[in-house]
Amino acid sequence: xxxxxxxxxxxxxxxxxHPLEIAFWLATLLPFVLFPNYLxxxxxxxxxxxxxxxxxxxxxxxxxxxxxxxxxxxIGAYTAGLISKFGWGEPLTGLILAAAIAxxxxxxxxxxxxxxxxxxxxxxxxxxxxxAFEAANRAHWLTGGSDGLQGVxxxxxxxxxxxxxxxxxxxAYSLAMLFVVFLGARRLVNSPFGLALRGIRxxxxxxxxxxxxxxxxxxxxxxxxxxxxxxxxxxxxxTTENVSLESISFQRxxxxxVMLVLGGAGRLYGGLIGATIFMVARDQFSGIAPQYWYFxxxxxxxxxxxxxxxxxxxxxxxxYTRWRAR
Amino acid sequence: xxxxVLGVLFDGVAYGMLLFVLSVGLSVTLGLMNFVNLAHCAFxxxxxxxxxxxxxxFRWPFLATLPMAFAAAAIVSVALERVLYRRLYxxxxxxxxxxxxxxxxxxxxxxxxxxxxxxQPIETPELLRGSIDLxxxxxxxxxxxxxxxxxxxxxxxxxxxxxxxxxxxxxxxxDNQRMARGLGIDVDRTxxxxxxxxxxxxxxxxxxxxxxxxxxxxxxxxxxxxxxxIVSVGGLGSIAGSFIAAILIGVSDVAxxxxxxxxxxxxxxxxxxAVLMWRPxxxxxxx
Numbered sequence: 034x035x036x037x038x039x040x041x042x043x044x045x046x047x048x049x050x051h052p053l054e055i056a057f058w059l060a061t062l063l064p065f066v067l068f069p070n071y072l073x074x075x076x077x078x079x080x081x082x083x084x085x086x087x088x089x090x091x092x093x094x095x096x097x098x099x100x101x102x103x104x105x106x107x108i109g110a111y112t113a114g115l116i117s118k119f120g121w122g123e124p125l126t127g128l129i130l131a132a133a134i135a136x137x138x139x140x141x142x143x144x145x146x147x148x149x150x151x152x153x154x155x156x157x158x159x160x161x162x163x164x165a166f167e168a169a170n171r172a173h174w175l176t177g178g179s180d181g182l183q184g185v186x187x188x189x190x191x192x193x194x195x196x197x198x199x200x201x202x203x204x205a206y207s208l209a210m211l212f213v214v215f216l217g218a219r220r221l222v223n224s225p226f227g228l229a230l231r232g233i234r235x236x237x238x239x240x241x242x243x244x245x246x247x248x249x250x251x252x253x254x255x256x257x258x259x260x261x262x263x264x265x266x267x268x269x270x271x272t273t274e275n276v277s278l279e280s281i282s283f284q285r286x287x288x289x290x291v292m293l294v295l296g297g298a299g300r301l302y303g304g305l306i307g308a309t310i311f312m313v314a315r316d317q318f319s320g321i322a323p324q325y326w327y328f329x330x331x332x333x334x335x336x337x338x339x340x341x342x343x344x345x346x347x348x349x350x351x352x353y354t355r356w357r358a359r
Numbered sequence: 360x361x362x363x364v365l366g367v368l369f370d371g372v373a374y375g376m377l378l379f380v381l382s383v384g385l386s387v388t389l390g391l392m393n394f395v396n397l398a399h400c401a402f403x404x405x406x407x408x409x410x411x412x413x414x415x416x417f418r419w420p421f422l423a424t425l426p427m428a429f430a431a432a433a434i435v436s437v438a439l440e441r442v443l444y445r446r447l448y449x450x451x452x453x454x455x456x457x458x459x460x461x462x463x464x465x466x467x468x469x470x471x472x473x474x475x476x477x478x479q480p481i482e483t484p485e486l487l488r489g490s491i492d493l494x495x496x497x498x499x500x501x502x503x504x505x506x507x508x509x510x511x512x513x514x515x516x517x518x519x520x521x522x523x524x525x526x527x528x529x530x531x532x533x534d535n536q537r538m539a540r541g542l543g544i545d546v547d548r549t550x551x552x553x554x555x556x557x558x559x560x561x562x563x564x565x566x567x568x569x570x571x572x573x574x575x576x577x578x579x580x581x582x583x584x585x586x587x588x589i590v591s592v593g594g595l596g597s598i599a600g601s602f603i604a605a606i607l608i609g610v611s612d613v614a615x616x617x618x619x620x621x622x623x624x625x626x627x628x629x630x631x632x633a634v635l636m637w638r639p640x641x642x643x644x645x646x
Contacts, residue, residue: 098453145636151452152395153639156591160632163584167625287460294457328468334461338454339443 040225048223057302061208065201072200078312079207080268085293085304086211086218087261092290093299094222095254096234097146098155100286101162102262107169107281109135109263114182114276115175122188128210128267135263136256143255147248150237162286169281182276196272203272210268214261219301221257230254234299291330295337297344306345367617368610373502375609376509377571381564382586382593383516383601384557390533390596392550394444395452397459399561400586401466401579402432406562407569408470411479421483425566432562433555440554445547463579470576478573487570501570508567512560516598529553533596585612588631593641600643 064075084106091097112131121127142161149157169176176182189195194202221227229245240247270276279285288311296307318326341348385399406428413419413427439462447455487501520526531539532546540546568574568582589608593600608627615626634642 092453098456100456149635149639152389152393152595153591153635155395155452155456156587157632157635159584159587160628160635164625164628164632167628171621171625290457294453298453325468325472327464328472331461331464331466331468334457334464335443338450338458338461339446342454 040228044223044225044228048219054302057305058212061212064204069199072204074312074316076200076203076207076272077269078309079204079211080265080272081289081292081312082305082308083207083211083214083268084262084265085289085296085308086215086301087258087265088289088293089298089301089304090218090221090230090258090261091251091254092293093303094227094230094234095251096237097251097255098158099146099162100155100159100283100290101165102158102258102289103281103283103285104162104165105135105139105259105262106266106269106285106289107165108138109266110270110276110280111169111176111182111266112263113267113270114185117185117187117271118182122186124187124190124206124271127187127271128264131267131270132260132264135266136260139259139263140252140256142259143252146255147251159283162283166278166281166283170278176276176278179278181278182270185270185274185276187271187274196274200272207268207272210264214264215301215305218261222301226250226253231299291334293344295333295344297346297348299343300346303344303346310345363617367614369498370502371610371613372606373499373505373609374571374613375606376506377564377568378582378585378589378609379602379605380509380512380567381561381582382589382605383512383598384554384560385586386590386593386598386601387529387533387596388550388554388557389590391529391536391553392448393595394448395455395459396444397456397583397587398439398462398466398579399459399558400565400581400583401463402436402558403561403565403568403582404466404470404574404576404578405435405565406432406559407565407574407578408474408479409562410566411474411481411569411574414481415479421481421487425563428566429559429563432565433559436558437551437555440551444554445551463583466579467576470579474576476576478575479569481569481574483570505567505571508563512563513598513602520598525549525552585627588627591641592631592634594643595641597641597643600641604642 061079064072068075084102087105088099088102091099091102109131112134113127116122116127116130145157145161146154170178172178173180187196190202190206194205196202222230229240229250232240232243232245233247233250237247240250266280269280289308292307292311293304294307295311296305297303314329315326318329337344343351381400381403385396388394388396409431410421410424410428413424414421419427443458443462447458483501487504490499491503520529528539528544528549531542531544532549536546565574565578568578572582585608589601589604592608593602593604608630611630612624612627615622619626
């Protein structure tokens with residue numbers, strides 16, 4: 034690849050579609066043909082990938098470590114679930130409302146987030162995540178607490194496609210949403226705004242000196258990420274017609290972090306690949322010995338940090354570069 | 360009989376003392392190296408299981424198992440520090456968080472594999488059972504013992520940090536690491552010793568905690584939250600801060616459970632977020 038002469042050319046070169054990307058998105062259609070029995074899992078994977086993508090926006094690009102990102106996933110899930118429980122089961126408007134509410138909460142929280150760095154930030158995100166969990170747990174009258182939110186019923190998508198038992202509609206619906214948001218995220222990170230976020234990740238103090246206010250950028254990115262996380266949560270609520278307390282738990286925050294880091298943070302496909310590997314592996318392992326699943330996650334985390342600092346995609350791209358250089 | 364207010368206060372202070380022993384090591388190491396060690400409570404859990412195994416399977420007296428809990432946690436932590444931790448001192452927060460969360464996950468699974476997921480009981484000596492009457496107030500003997508141990512630990516730590524050469528090196532390294540290196544202090548070695556000491560104290564805390572809160576494989580995560588709250592509220596690297604924060608959290612947790620059980624852990628999380636937003640470096644933090 035030649036060195037770009039101007040920032041415009043650099044960004045244009047970045048945003049060109051690579052053949053591998055097209056192949057990746059074509060491959061996402063394969064489950065319809067190859068694994069029709071696993072479409073529910075495929076739908077869960079698409080939703081989790083969307084959630085990982087939202088974390089990637091703040092963690093991979095802006096460098097904000099969050100241990101409470103599931104709060105927004107949960108807010109989206111509960112919003113979508115409650116809207117349908119109270120009589121409005123139209124899926125698309127439900128999604129938009131859920132994303133809007135999660136985004137609003139994210140906007141409010143972003144004023145706190147953008148003020149802190151390092152250990153304090155980690156603790157504040159952890160604390161806010163735990164607060165959200167406790168709130169959902171205590172508000173039994175609204176959320177059903179540990180019993181989960183019952184009585185969610187979703188109307189057919191666009192009035193035509195009913196949610197079936199095999200998950201055809203669920204997967205197509207989740208995948209379509211993932212693709213649409215991915216296009217938006219791709220546009221975003223290859224824009225000057227995305228470049229500024231990466232600058233903030235590398236040096237938080239220096240960016241304002243060249244005219245990019247770190248805090249304002251972080252607020253925008255955080256709000257967007259919260260809205261996308263809410264969208265993912267709403268998708269899960271709608272496709273499973275159920276919201277459990279697990280959707281807002283610390284476990285989910287930790288899991289999504291693991292997926293993103295495994296795949297490679299700071300790369301759009303990192304979260305997608307990481308979520309796929311994580312979910313498929315968990316599906317296979319949990320049949321054998323669910324409580325030891327976390328042993329392997331732990332080993333994986335230690336290995337990734339020690340051996341593959343940029344995740345699987347980072348490792349692959351380093352291999353590719355070395356191979357090209359020979 | 361014990362009036363509820365005094366009883367709650369006493370239990371809260373005793374619980375706070377336990378949390379203090381669990382968390383003070385993390386506070387010092389975080390202040391010293393800025394290393395976010397989320398596996399701290401895994402060392403506490405290790406101490407707890409060492410104590411239980413020695414007491415139940417080898418019939419050691421409970422008090423004799425406590426030094427072993429300390430030693431086991433200290434030795435294992437130094438081994439991990441040498442092999443894994445020290446490579447990440449200059450890495451990002453994220454890498455440190457991931458490595459130590461990974462270790463905590465591993466510890467939970469290993470504990471579940473070896474000891475099962477059930478809560479383990481332990482037999483405390485006759486001396487520490489029951490309660491004594493003081494001015495008509497019944498005080499649990501074990502809780503008194505706990506307060507005594509915590510006070511002894513605090514005094515030893517404060518005296519050690521204030522009046523010994525090693526303590527002076529630790530303080531110098533916390534205040535200004537670069538300057539301390541420039542003066543010829545081996546900061547890495549100082550850190551390794553402090554790390555061992557802190558993890559050992561966590562191990563001791565884990566062993567002491569069994570009688571009060573029990574011990575199961577999820578200990579590494581359940582109490583991690585409390586420890587992190589105390590450390591961040593008290594301020595990194597501040598022993599006095601951890602001490603006061605531990606009492607604050609201990610009393611408010613016990614009081615919250617007694618007077619407003621419907622609030623649950625809400626109160627503590629709220630206190631933490633509020634304190635951090637008001638003073639990002641904690642109550643006694645300097646940075």
